[in-house]
């Protein structure tokens with residue numbers, strides 16, 4: 001089936017075949033980035049979970065290695081589930097992971113590399129005393145999973161957190177340890193939020209308030225904020241919040257309770273499809289890197305037919321927005337730019353209600369960086385009257401998508417489109433005269449939203465096709481900017497330098513191979529928009545099984 005084979009990505013990490021989900025235990029060791037992932041060796045649907053393993057020199061080109069961990073003990077007989085890596089002071093590595101036992105109880109297990117002189121970390125030993133943690137009293141035996149990377153307490157112990165729930169309150173349990181074999185449980189939680197349900201894949205890490213470099217997981221101090229992220233089992237959304245961590249009582253308090261972890265008014269890494277993410281500190285380049293699982297939006301039957309399911313997002317550097325301190329900023333790692341081939345620069349004025357083709361040749365593998373300006377006089381004419389409060393209820397999700405015209409938007413790109421625009425995925429800004437938003441503060445009178453509309457992305461009817469997106473902070477003097485990375489069936493969009501991100505899976509049936517095109521559109525009623533942008537053709541990455549030849553890479 002030529003349509004299905006076109007959907008396979010060219011530079012996103014995915015296994016050769018079958019099902020993949022969460023990123024696990026990412027780390028950098030002796031010149032190699034290691035990536036582990038939840039993997040089903042037997043089918044393109046979830047089940048029989050092992051830890052797949054791959055290594056890379058640059059986080060873009062990957063070599064598959066043999067599985068690192070497989071279910072071969074009573075304590076992980078029903079799956080080697082998600083876990084995280086920690087570097088000990090002597091440079092050795094411990095891995096904590098969740099096992100689903102022979103009786104489907106969730107327990108935490110310890111594993112470590114058999115040979116630390118092997119940069120590929122091929123062999124993993126499971127600690128003979130496993131499991132090291134079982135569900136404590138009051139915690140459901142199926143609600144205890146996904147241990148984090150450990151961080152140091154001021155008393156010199158290691159501390160981890162593990163997601164769970166009590167009734168409908170999502171919680172994060174806290175344990176201290178010195179040897180990763182025995183643990184002291186705290187009676188209090190790192191954090192809890194009512195009505196958020198089970199917290200999967202909790203992540204906890206420091207970010208600098210003033211510098212755009214990443215911080216190692218144990219760093220704390222006056223210049224530091226801490227992020228708590230939880231993956232919400234019910235909604236399949238990764239929510240984070242910014243706050244302060246108190247080492248002495250092992251708690252974390254959000255800066256603003258109205259934007260706490262998992263509340264509907266809170267923050268998300270990504271407003272599209274993105275789940276079970278995990279960061280790690282890259283000591284090689286001094287940055288914190290975010291991995292996230294981007295599943296399929298088509299049917300299970302289609303996945304079985306194509307023989308694979310899921311990709312990982314392009315790894316992103318993650319830092320606090322040092323300007324607003326109110327969101328994180330995420331950006332595709334620099335290394336992705338090594339795949340850029342030929343580029344073309346454009347400067348185009350787009351009149352209200354027009355769509356213009358962008359001549360870039362085939363448009364299935366692209367990287368786009370764009371800047372938009374709205375004519376100042378148009379902004380003044382439309383919003384000259386301060387008392388007019390239009391569109392204050394705007395939301396990408398419920399707006400009806402990119403065909404619904406407003407005074408100042410939508411405008412942006414239609415990607416993965418065919419010649420007749422019978423299939424297209426618009427990625428766009430929508431500017432409204434809104435109330436000062438919680439995030440824009442006093443900096444802006446206009447409110448800007450960043451959206452991706454997948455409703456016309458395919459003629460196939462077995463696909464979920466939402467309009468994704470959210471508010472994006474735009475500060476005084478900033479232009480509207482977006483970056484879009486297109487790789488066959490995935491579109492990753494970054495608004496305002498990565499303050500708001502949207503990943504979508506799209507499955508065109510006409511806009512494939514040579515028929516895939518790029519358009520620029522302006523559906524605003526009154527505003528003329530000028531777009532300056534650069535489009536790169538993107539090379540494919542090599543992602544294949546490791547062979548002896550690769551040692552010279």
Ligand code: DQQ
Nearest residue numbers: 022038081082145200276
């Ligand atoms: N996936 C793993 C669990 C985790 C879930 C099982 C999140 O450990 O909670 O494959 O996608």
